[in-house]
Amino acid sequence: MTGEVLHWLQALLGSDTPPEELASRYERLGTARAVAHEVLQERIAQLLTDPLKVTVNGIATVDNSPNLTALERRLAQLDTATAPDDPPAVGPATMSVIALHARARR
Numbered sequence: 352m353t354g355e356v357l358h359w360l361q362a363l364l365g366s367d368t369p370p371e372e373l374a375s376r377y378e379r380l381g382t383a384r385a386v387a388h389e390v391l392q393e394r395i396a397q398l399l400t401d402p403l404k405v406t407v408n409g410i411a412t413v414d415n416s417p418n419l420t421a422l423e424r425r426l427a428q429l430d431t432a433t434a435p436d437d438p439p440a441v442g443p444a445t446m447s448v449i450a451l452h453a454r455a456r457r
Contacts, residue, residue: 352377355435383434
């Protein structure tokens with residue numbers, strides 16, 4: 352994994368994931384996009400294991416719904432983001448010139 356890929360992953364996921372873990376995931380999965388997808392899916396799953404909102408009347412309320420929404424939005428944006436290890440975009444096919452000739456009249 353190159354430094355550029357590591358910086359892209361840290362910018363997308365935050366710096367709380369150790370670079371060694373990102374590198375091992377990259378070796379296993381093969382692309383930065385797959386690594387980011389897996390990490391975001393794990394974070395969403397972790398949020399869903401506990402209740403999203405807990406209220407203790409008159410004392411405190413903890414609401415993780417906005418966090419879940421933000422992670423789901425980030426996961427959706429991942430499909431349109433360009434990763435540094437993505438293959439170069441293929442441009443339009445080269446055009447060929449075909450000469451047209453009028454047919455002889457019968």
